[in-house]
Every structure is written in structure tokens, then in C-alpha cells.
Amino acid sequence: xxxxxxxxxxxxxxxxxxxxDLTALLxxxxxxxxxxxxxxxxxxxxxxVGACTVITVAGLVIPGALAGTRPAGSDIGTVxxxxxxxxxxxxxxxxxxxxxxxxxxxxxTAGQSNNPxxxxxxxxxxxxxLVDDGHGAALVGVSAVRLELPLRDxxxxxCARTPARDEGDTCTLSELPGSAAxxxxxxxxxxxxxxxxxxxxxxxxxxxVTVTLKSTGAQLQMVQWNSTGGGSGADTPKPxxxxxxxxxxxxxxxxxxxxxSPILDAVG
Numbered sequence: 001x002x003x004x005x006x007x008x009x010x011x012x013x014x015x016x017x018x019x020x021d022l023t024a025l026l027x028x029x030x031x032x033x034x035x036x037x038x039x040x041x042x043x044x045x046x047x048x049v050g051a052c053t054v055i056t057v058a059g060l061v062i063p064g065a066l067a068g069t070r071p072a073g074s075d076i077g078t079v080x081x082x083x084x085x086x087x088x089x090x091x092x093x094x095x096x097x098x099x100x101x102x103x104x105x106x107x108x109t110a111g112q113s114n115n116p117x118x119x120x121x122x123x124x125x126x127x128x129x130l131v132d133d134g135h136g137a138a139l140v141g142v143s144a145v146r147l148e149l150p151l152r153d154x155x156x157x158x159c160a161r162t163p164a165r166d167e168g169d170t171c172t173l174s175e176l177p178g179s180a181a182x183x184x185x186x187x188x189x190x191x192x193x194x195x196x197x198x199x200x201x202x203x204x205x206x207x208x209v210t211v212t213l214k215s216t217g218a219q220l221q222m223v224q225w226n227s228t229g230g231g232s233g234a235d236t237p238k239p240x241x242x243x244x245x246x247x248x249x250x251x252x253x254x255x256x257x258x259x260x261s262p263i264l265d266a267v268g
Contacts, residue, residue, distance in 0.1 A: 079155045080148035081123045082217060086266035088144055089113040093127030096263060097142050100254045101245055104131040114144070114267075125267070130228060136241030139225040142255075146267045147217035156189050156210030156219055166197040176211075181256050184215025190248045195227075195236035204236045207244045209251040218268025220255045222246075 090111020098106055109129040115122025128141035151157055159171035169192060176186040191208040199205075204227035212219040223230075224244035227237040246254065254260065 080152065082146045082148040083119070083123065084114050084116050084125070084144075084146045084267045087114060087116055088125040088263050088266050090125065090127055092263060093125050093142060093144065094129060096259050097127045097129060097140065099259045100142075101131045101133065101140065104133040104245070106131055125263070131245055133245055135243075135245075136226070136239075137228050138241060138245050139227065139229055140222065140245060142220060142222045144263050144267050145219050147212065147219055149217050151187070151212065151214060151217060156212050156221060157187055159189065159191075166194070168197070168199050169193045176252070176256065181261070182213065184213065186214060186256065187212045188252055195230075195232055202238050204231075204239045206230065207248070209248055209255070211252060211255045213264060213268055216264075216268030218264045220260060220264065222251050222255060224251075 090113045092111075094109050094111040098104075098109075107130045109127070111127040112125060114125040124143055124145050126141060126143040128139065130137050131140055132138075147154065147157075153160065157173075159173050161171075165171065171189065171191045174188045174190075176182050176188060178185040187210075189208075189210045189212075193206050193208070195204045195206070204225060206226075207224045208221065210219065210221040224246065226239045226241045226244055228240060229237045231237070
């Protein structure tokens, strides 16, 4: 399965030396374009980024790159990652995701822990699962990272992109005011992307909501498909439903609520 248009944001923040099969398992987030991939690969080559130990999660072979293989403060693919303050386990990510989708039936769960004690990696924690809430099965995933401060126009912070978005794909940017739940406020980016272009009646879509705390750089991103797997073009499973399990507002409320607060605190 081609992975250019279907890397989860968590994977896009690490390296693109991943097994192509991972894309269907972890879901996709934002299509970054060929020029960004070329820049990221060139930067990764200069930095000597390579594949690490392979581990197995829920029967899936996942390269160690999933945990993050960028040097602290690196700026590959326009995103500067900082080391998370505390560890977050893959189990925590999966359990928080389940709590965000109450009443659903879950399957094919998988998670990846970050590792703050590893200066050569460990930047990303994520979890994914298939959920069936009675309206059709959907692939949902969440990733957690910490961006370097001050924040810049990187992933989840700007709708600007090169090349231009395909017709029908959308992106909106907004801000949350500071509050007890969101100290210092947050940037919210919401995207909707078709798996193929031009989109047809049977084309699957993915919805991506990214919440970034301005005071700490802690960032959560949720990706939802209206199908059972990510991909691109004819390789993407057909839609099982018309809308994602959660609306944009429900996602923002969840990611800034009590369930995800411990993870945001640990990351940032």
C-alpha cells in the first residue's frame, strides 16, 4: 500500500523509514506533499537517521522509528520536536482513546510508548483502534508529542501548504482562549481529506483535529477515517459510514478534557 498520502501525524513527526504496511494499521493524517518528503528525507540523511530495533505490538511489526528518531530540537519536515517531560505508554494512549469513544466495540488495538530517557528517540506516543459504534466500523488514532517553543508554523499550526490542497479537501484554524483546562490557550487545526482525487461517491475520507497548547507545546492529534483503514486511491477500504465517530467539537472537548489531561501534562 503506498504510504505517501497516509502517514499518521505521529509517523510524519518521526521519519519516513517505515514499513508501508504500517499506514493501513495506524491511519493517516495530513498529506504533506512530495516536496516536504524530499526535504525530510534529505535532512534525515544528513542527520544519519536510521531504522532502530523492531518491536511487535499486538502482532504488528513496528520499526523503532515509531518512537521518534529525531535529535532534540531538530526541524525535519518543518516541525521542531522537544523531548516529552514524562513517559506515556501505548496502553495509556489506547485506554484514553477507548474512554473517548464510550459505548463502542473495539478491535485491532495497538499503541506505542514514548521514551524520554532515550535522547536519540522516544518523542512520540500513539494509539489506534477500530471502533464500531453502531454506525459502521472506523479507524481512529491519536498521537502525542511536544513541540519546541516558541511555536512556529509547523504541523498542526498552519493551514498553509505546498503544493496546494486538492479540490474538496479543507482546513480551518482557530484558537481556544486560556482556561483552567487549557492554560495559556491552544491552537486548533481541523482538516478533512479524501483518500483519492477527484473524490467519488465511494471515496473514503479522513478527519484530523490537532490541538496544541501554546504554553507548553504539548500537542495531541486525532485522526478518524470513515472506513476500516487508511491508504490512498484504490488501496483504501471503502467507506463504512458517512461521518466520523466524533465531530470536530467533540474531539476538541475530549482532547482538552479530563481523559487526556494527564497525557498532555506528561508530554508538556
